[in-house]
Amino acid sequence: MTPKIRLNDVKKSFGEKKVLDGVSLDIAKGESVVVIGGSGTGKSVLIKCILGILLADSGAIEIDGEDVTHRRASEREAVNKKFGMLFQGGALFDSLPVWENVAFGLIQGDHMNRKDAKAKAIETLAKVGLSAEVGELLPVELSGGMQKRVGLARAIAGSPEIVFFDEPTTGLDPIMGDVINDLIVSCVRNQGITALSITHDMASAKKIGDRIAMLYQGKLIWVGDAKGVDASGNPFVEQFVHGRAEGPIKMQVRR
Template identity: 70%
Template sequence: MTTPELDVPKISLRGVKKAFGPKVVLDGIDLDVGRGESVVIIGGSGTGKSVLLKSILGILQPDEGRIHIDGEDTTHIGGRDRERAMAKFGMLFQGAALFDSLPVWENVAFGLIQGQRVGRREARERAVATLGAVGLSPDVADLFPSELSGGMQKRVGLARAICTRPEIIFFDEPTTGLDPIMADVINDLIVKCVKDLGATALSITHDMASARKIADRVAMLYQGKLIWVGPVSEIDNSGNPYVEQFIHGRADGPIKMQIKAF
């Protein structure tokens, strides 16, 4: 027997449109992300993946359509209502986006200290514990981001994303700039952390190895529309020529890259 709350998608988008001048970036996006589900949005650079995430977060306002979080219409809310809704989110930014002037533990505990007003002593303890969850030892806590390798920075970014125990985690190109082995380590950590938290995950990437590892479902964004949505297990048999070209990285196909002549 199910409860009404469990039937409501964690994230729901209906008819979401966003344009910048004459350029239509999102053109009527419909997407549901269930509770505890991991959905990965794939697509080339400049296809609107980041705009979609920013619209859900309220950083950008859609021109049309509705966005619901836990059944609540968050499309145009602001102030304290927006802060309350955003408290459910954690995010791993592309390139980790750590604060250079703060030691690692303060980076990880930033949401605890600034968002939840947790005391510094408790925040540090929780930060060190979270670093352990992503495979980093306590001595890393007092280092600065400039003293870390790219892979370690990405782990710290992941620790920051999960330290507040969010209900929803966004992953923005989580493996960018990493070698294939470290990328796979990060993918494994993402799967583990999301499962341990029981969180809902929405990721954007053009890295198909990452998408295959972390996704339950995959959605492909092309020219402002989701042209295919389905289980990751079915992506190799999508029957969609755009999806097939993208996942196999072929130059020839219906997707034409815009190349400027100099």
């Protein structure tokens, strides 16, 4: 069966720095995969290469069997319609009210009329636990947790087939983080969405992922079942999962 997303030996460098050094991964339809790894290991770059925001230097990225590796985002509108994305900082349009943020893809991408798009936006806001009144506020008037929820609503409003979550719980308190995790799990399972998430938060990774992959020095050094991550047998994964300073992963700290 053709995987929903296939990465085959994807490489990406910035100048001399190799950020992705031969990443290969298959993600099946309806599966939720979480990529973990330290800061600056290329997790966000990986997602941006799949989205077409960055172009991979070599390798292949396939969506439903279609090679999209060297197509810029502007050249692959049809493929992009399959995507939704929750950005780390929300990336809400601060000049637009919340409902228009949520309905943005429906109005601009699908050319839905504003009245219907607003109704759909309010319906989607309800799915993430926000009232219609919140729809009239500007993003700057929302708390961090509410901004994440609006970002999630925007990501799923267009009924995407694949959703990317970039650090969905970063900057939130543990309770709000768990609320977001629950929302992600329910949205992904209820709508049969394929999900690719990146996070440092192991509690979140174990909750939202079916499988977990660890990125280190541009390579996926371990891919396995989310339930088995605590007993992976891989010293790099174990150090990361338990958050130990001592281990094979050396942080570059200037003393």
